[in-house]
Amino acid sequence: MVKVLGINGSPREKSTTEQLLSLCLQAAKEQGAEVEELRLIEHPLPTCQGCVSYYGNCNLEECIKQGDENTSYVLKKLIDSDVLIFATPVYWFGPSGLLKNLIDRMTSLEHKQKILDGRVGGIICSYEEEGAAMAISQLFLALSDMGLLFPPYAYTYNRGKEIDEMTEHYAVQLGINAVELYKRLNGSKWWRR
Numbered sequence: 012m013v014k015v016l017g018i019n020g021s022p023r024e025k026s027t028t029e030q031l032l033s034l035c036l037q038a039a040k041e042q043g044a045e046v047e048e049l050r051l052i053e054h055p056l057p058t059c060q061g062c063v064s065y066y067g068n069c070n071l072e073e074c075i076k077q078g079d080e081n082t083s084y085v086l087k088k089l090i091d092s093d094v095l096i097f098a099t100p101v102y103w104f105g106p107s108g109l110l111k112n113l114i115d116r117m118t119s120l121e122h123k124q125k126i127l128d129g130r131v132g133g134i135i136c137s138y139e140e141e142g143a144a145m146a147i148s149q150l151f152l153a154l155s156d157m158g159l160l161f162p163p164y165a166y167t168y169n170r171g172k173e174i175d176e177m178t179e180h181y182a183v184q185l186g187i188n189a190v191e192l193y194k195r196l197n198g199s200k201w202w203r204r
């Protein structure tokens with residue numbers, strides 16, 4: 012069964028981010044996937060210590076050693092999933108600090124080993140004024156470099172508190188397409204050594 016992890020980067024209860032993510036996860040569940048939401052606020056990660064810089068020692072083992080129980084819990088959840096949906100409010104034209112901390116820590120999965128190679132990704136954003144495209148682009152760049160593949164219509168973003176019909180359509184479509192893509196990839200790996 013395809014395992015889908017929805018990573019919620021909003022610190023708020025019943026947030027817009029969470030509503031969008033739920034639509035996506037529900038659609039994935041209806042495709043037969045096993046779905047789970049990971050609320051980063053319940054497992055906040057300590058900031059990355061920059062071990063990778065200038066050929067330093069950065070890997071999963073080291074990151075878990077340098078981090079705390081949340082670090083191992085969250086990184087292992089990611090490794091154990093097939094589809095990763097990253098959902099975040101826009102904070103200053105980028106993802107929330109909760110999610111950015113995770114992206115930084117995910118260097119330990121990417122560096123040398125490309126542990127997430129062949130996983131399928133998706134991106135969900137909630138915002139009020141400006142910056143959704145920048146936040147989404149940032150996430151795309153990092154996640155692609157980490158070996159994730161994206162289905163068509165791989166992101167959606169909603170402006171304001173009310174979720175509009177089109178955003179909802181995209182969130183549902185993302186859930187369906189992400190699961191479908193993972194099935195079609197049939198476990199293929201992409202990193203050339």
Ligand SMILES: Cc1cc2nc3c(=O)[nH]c(=O)nc-3n(C[C@H](O)[C@H](O)[C@H](O)COP(=O)(O)O)c2cc1C
Nearest residue numbers: 021026027028100101102103104137138139140141
């Ligand atoms: C620290 C902070 C920075 C923010 N920066 C932006 C921003 O750059 N652009 C924007 O449109 N909204 C910004 N917002 C507003 C949130 O993106 C918006 O309220 C979002 O819909 C909240 O999502 P949530 O309900 O999922 O928490 C910011 C909010 C906070 C708390």
